[in-house]
Amino acid sequence: MKAVLGLLAGRLAISTLVLAGVSVLIFGIARVIPGNPARIALGPNATKEQVAKLAAELHLDEPIWIQYGHFVRDLSRGELGISLYTNRPVTTDIAQFLPATLELVLIAGILMIGIGLPLGMVAAKYRGGFVDNLVRIVSLLGVSAPSFVWAVILMLLFAFYLPLFPIAGRIDTEFAIEHVTGFLLVDSLIAGEFRAFGNAMWHLFLPAFALSLSGIGQAARLTRANMVETYEKPYIEMARSYGFPAWRIARRYAFKPSLIPSLTIIGLDFAAMLGNAFLVEAIFAWPGLSRYGVAVILRKDLNAIVGTVLIISAAFLIANLIVDLLIALLNPRIRYARSAR
Amino acid sequence: MLKLTRLVAVVAALAALSTAALAERVLRVDEVAVGELDPAKASDYADSMLMFNVYDTLVLPRQGGPGHVPHLAESWEQSGNDYTFKLRSDVKFQSGNSMTAEDVVFSMERMQTIGQGLSFLFVDVESIEALDAHTVRISLSRPYAPFLSSLVRLPIVDKALVMANLGEGEGEMKDWGQAYLSANGGGSGAYMVESHNPQDETVMVKNPGYFLPISDMAPDRVRLRYGLEAATVRTLVAQGEHDITSQWLPPEVKRALVSDGNQILTEGGTGSFYFKLNSQKAPFDDVHCRLAVANAYDYTSGLKLVEIAEGVAEGTPSTGAISVGMFGANPADQTLSRDLDGAKAHLAQCMHDPADFSIEISWIAEVPVEERFALLLQANLAEIGIKSSITKIPWAVFSSNVESAENTPHVSQLFVTAVTGDPDTLLWGQYHSTAAGTWQSAEHLNDSEVDSLLEAGRTATTDEGREEAYAALNQRLQAIAASVYVFDRQTVFVGRPGINVPALSDPEMAFGLDSMGFAFRLIEVE
Numbered sequence: 001m002k003a004v005l006g007l008l009a010g011r012l013a014i015s016t017l018v019l020a021g022v023s024v025l026i027f028g029i030a031r032v033i034p035g036n037p038a039r040i041a042l043g044p045n046a047t048k049e050q051v052a053k054l055a056a057e058l059h060l061d062e063p064i065w066i067q068y069g070h071f072v073r074d075l076s077r078g079e080l081g082i083s084l085y086t087n088r089p090v091t092t093d094i095a096q097f098l099p100a101t102l103e104l105v106l107i108a109g110i111l112m113i114g115i116g117l118p119l120g121m122v123a124a125k126y127r128g129g130f131v132d133n134l135v136r137i138v139s140l141l142g143v144s145a146p147s148f149v150w151a152v153i154l155m156l157l158f159a160f161y162l163p164l165f166p167i168a169g170r171i172d173t174e175f176a177i178e179h180v181t182g183f184l185l186v187d188s189l190i191a192g193e194f195r196a197f198g199n200a201m202w203h204l205f206l207p208a209f210a211l212s213l214s215g216i217g218q219a220a221r222l223t224r225a226n227m228v229e230t231y232e233k234p235y236i237e238m239a240r241s242y243g244f245p246a247w248r249i250a251r252r253y254a255f256k257p258s259l260i261p262s263l264t265i266i267g268l269d270f271a272a273m274l275g276n277a278f279l280v281e282a283i284f285a286w287p288g289l290s291r292y293g294v295a296v297i298l299r300k301d302l303n304a305i306v307g308t309v310l311i312i313s314a315a316f317l318i319a320n321l322i323v324d325l326l327i328a329l330l331n332p333r334i335r336y337a338r339s340a341r
Numbered sequence: 342m343l344k345l346t347r348l349v350a351v352v353a354a355l356a357a358l359s360t361a362a363l364a365e366r367v368l369r370v371d372e373v374a375v376g377e378l379d380p381a382k383a384s385d386y387a388d389s390m391l392m393f394n395v396y397d398t399l400v401l402p403r404q405g406g407p408g409h410v411p412h413l414a415e416s417w418e419q420s421g422n423d424y425t426f427k428l429r430s431d432v433k434f435q436s437g438n439s440m441t442a443e444d445v446v447f448s449m450e451r452m453q454t455i456g457q458g459l460s461f462l463f464v465d466v467e468s469i470e471a472l473d474a475h476t477v478r479i480s481l482s483r484p485y486a487p488f489l490s491s492l493v494r495l496p497i498v499d500k501a502l503v504m505a506n507l508g509e510g511e512g513e514m515k516d517w518g519q520a521y522l523s524a525n526g527g528g529s530g531a532y533m534v535e536s537h538n539p540q541d542e543t544v545m546v547k548n549p550g551y552f553l554p555i556s557d558m559a560p561d562r563v564r565l566r567y568g569l570e571a572a573t574v575r576t577l578v579a580q581g582e583h584d585i586t587s588q589w590l591p592p593e594v595k596r597a598l599v600s601d602g603n604q605i606l607t608e609g610g611t612g613s614f615y616f617k618l619n620s621q622k623a624p625f626d627d628v629h630c631r632l633a634v635a636n637a638y639d640y641t642s643g644l645k646l647v648e649i650a651e652g653v654a655e656g657t658p659s660t661g662a663i664s665v666g667m668f669g670a671n672p673a674d675q676t677l678s679r680d681l682d683g684a685k686a687h688l689a690q691c692m693h694d695p696a697d698f699s700i701e702i703s704w705i706a707e708v709p710v711e712e713r714f715a716l717l718l719q720a721n722l723a724e725i726g727i728k729s730s731i732t733k734i735p736w737a738v739f740s741s742n743v744e745s746a747e748n749t750p751h752v753s754q755l756f757v758t759a760v761t762g763d764p765d766t767l768l769w770g771q772y773h774s775t776a777a778g779t780w781q782s783a784e785h786l787n788d789s790e791v792d793s794l795l796e797a798g799r800t801a802t803t804d805e806g807r808e809e810a811y812a813a814l815n816q817r818l819q820a821i822a823a824s825v826y827v828f829d830r831q832t833v834f835v836g837r838p839g840i841n842v843p844a845l846s847d848p849e850m851a852f853g854l855d856s857m858g859f860a861f862r863l864i865e866v867e
Contacts, residue, residue, distance in 0.1 A: 033737065034737055034738040034741040034742070035737035035738065035740055035741040036740070036741060036744075039740060039744075039779070040737060040740055041457075042457055043384045043385075043458075046456075046457070046460075046461055047461055047464065050456045050457070050460070050461070053456060054456075054457070085375055086375055086377075086523075086539045086540070087377060087379065087382055087519070087523050087539075088520070088523055088524075088539070093540075096538065097540065152572050155572060155573070155576055156572075156576075159576050159580065160575075160576045160579055160580075163580050166582075167573055167576055167577065167580075168566070168569065168573055168577060168582070169541065169542070173544065173564065282568065282570050283570050283572060283573055284573065285541070285566065285568065285569050285570070285573055287538055287540050287541035291540065291568070292540055295374060295375070295540070295568075298707070298735070298736065298737060299737070300737050
């Protein structure tokens with residue numbers, strides 16, 4: 001346990017440094033994107049004086065290091081400035097839009113693990129056979145087509161031709177759920193509104209499935225490859241010779257060691273979905289942070305760009321941290337190696 | 342038997358409940374994100390839809406013709422640069438507060454101080470004064486003939502409500518209620534804001550205390566959704582989950598929806614689509630080269646590119662620099678057409694040899710239909726021996742590049758709209774030399790005659806005087822081919838059957854002002 005806590009402390013320190021580096025980088029990059037943010041925000045009819053006034057309010061007329069100083073000062077107070085896109089504090093926007101994206105990504109992640117890993121296990125168990133080939137085709141389809149293509153196909157199949165699922169928004173308007181956490185699944189349970197929970201889940205399914213398909217394919221392929229390799233190990237042969245049932249060998253002896261390399265990729269996929277959710281959010285009119293992030297980049301909304309990128313970076317770091325901890329817990333050699341040092 | 346009776350009773354009760362729920366008339370429309378609720382910051386189409394429904398203005402555009410009619414103001418008088426308005430005494434804000442002259446003064450001062458949105462329309466307002474509870478006087482610093490039309494962009498805000506909800510800021514007025522009004526309504530309009538998520542949707546409900554009668558057929562609830570993708574809208578309409586599409590759908594999707602039996606709704610007379618020719622860059626520093634392009638362009642084929650159905654396109658034939666229906670416009674039947682011989686003759690007179698130059702035709706990355714126009718123009722120019730290249734430019738890059746004539750492409754494609762319906766707001770920003778360097782003025786035009794005619798249009802005291810000034814301006818802009826006047830804009834929406842929108846389907850009921858056709862109180866939902 002001590003080794004795991006040490007690992008956690010080390011990773012947290014590094015993550016803080018990485019976040020600081022990201023903030024400097026994105027702060028600089030956002031300012032070299034062409035376009036005058038004040039002019040874009042105020043429109044073509046605004047006078048030069050109006051544009052200059054807004055630019056001064058945003059400190060855009062000051063050197064970049066002074067601007068960064070303002071940013072750090074605001075950040076220390078928990079502020080990220082005003083978004084020129086929504087005319088609201090960026091923190092308000094993030095608080096409103098982040099839960100929608102997190103909820104979508106979490107459900108997509110659950111689908112990725114819940115479908116991808118078993119598919120990989122089945123494929124490895126029946127390697128070379130019909131099931132293996134079927135899983136291979138499904139996996140390749142998932143990996144090769146981007147999630148927005150799946151989003152459109154799923155919408156066509158299950159909303160246009162077979163009107164089974166809703167395709168816009170997070171919940172039907174008839175449900176007035178009080179926002180406590182911003183996660184509608186949680187808020188509806190807090191309110192004891194089980195119909196609302198079901199409705200939110202119904203709205204979530206298609207976008208989450210579209211988003212998870214690539215991850216499902218990747219998880220299935222990786223799990224299969226790792227398990228096939230593990231099946232060749234002598235201790236599996238020994239388990240077979242003892243006459244252990246095939247599923248016990250698969251679950252207990254082949255799956256666990258095969259999970260470690262898959263976990264790293266799954267963790268990265270999970271974090272990447274936060275950024276990649278943009279097109280799925282756009283197609284399903286999902287009011288999330290990824291869609292917001294792209295919109296603010298197109299409008300050169302500096303404060304919002306920096307705020308959004310920092311949040312997505314933090315999510316990446318947290319996902320990596322969790323994966324590292326899980327791997328340390330699953331693999332005793334990593335724990336012991338750290339203790340020995 | 343008893344069980345069966347109970348079952349029937351339960352089913353009947355459920356059916357009754359469902360009918361009650363269905364009895365509410367809901368209108369679902371969409372627009373691009375993001376919807377800005379604060380009327381002092383409203384500038385684009387979605388903002389205007391919110392503004393015209395949540396707030397009221399002193400005057401309204403006359404339906405079916407030019408001019409303005411009283412709205413919050415009962416009457417008005419003009420004396421020189423002073424305008425005196427007599428206000429209605431029966432108007433209440435959605436909060437229950439009565440509307441008075443103080444609210445008008447506050448709204449103007451708020452607009453001017455915040456300095457965003459369409460506040461540029463009021464830079465000439467020198468003073469505003471409440472003479473009594475229902476009389477207000479506005480004095481201008483100089484003659485500005487389109488002032489009355491500008492007032493359709495001055496929504497009257499509930500002063501008492503705003504003062505009770507001031508946010509953080511400096512001075513007595515702090516933030517002028519910006520934080521509050523960006524999330525809540527504060528007007529007297531026919532619809533009240535029920536919920537607002539600037540990236541998702543705004544839900545509005547009918548204002549029972551509205552000072553004008555509203556039809557029972559008008560929607561009880563309106564859901565204005567933001568940023569829906571074309572595929573999503575197509576599916577939602579097919580599912581019966583959406584009523585009126587935005588104007589931004591690709592023509593193919595509109596065509597598909599129309600072929601499914603949906604109706605076409607249009608809004609016109611508010612602006613035009615232009616090829617803007619950079620007059621500061623060779624070869625377009627020579628008027629003959631510009632005229633060669635204007636004559637070579639195939640206007641008829643261009644309209645076919647945006648045709649939605651037989652006889653209905655996202656534009657109507659252009660007659661010149663001013664959209665049909667505005668002061669100074671040419672008659673509707675005097676449409677521009679291609680003249681290849683004329684193009685060649687002008688090219689022969691141009692001081693630049695076509696063999697020595699290639700022009701850059703740009704299109705805005707966010708408006709894919711412009712690529713088709715770029716290809717058409719390229720083909721048209723090739724016929725008279727002008728070489729060209731096509732460049733895709735993201736909006737943010739374009740709006741930055743256009744600040745200098747050197748970085749502005751030879752040809753820029755843009756839709757420009759008169760925000761008040763008056764030609765001044767269509768033309769001044771494009772062609773006055775002091776306005777050069779914004780996306781509207783990619784021509785970087787510097788023509789003293791154009792400048793003086795634009796100024797004459799602003800200062801003429803009679804409609805006849807304005808008509809004369811703008812007619813002369815129209816002729817001048819055509820003579821120097823400042824732009825290619827591709828087509829008059831006709832905004833096309835697709836509506837579900839059973840939705841009746843007179844202002845978007847009957848020219849006699851049209852307002853001639855962008856987004857005013859979406860005054861929800863005038864829409865009927867069957």
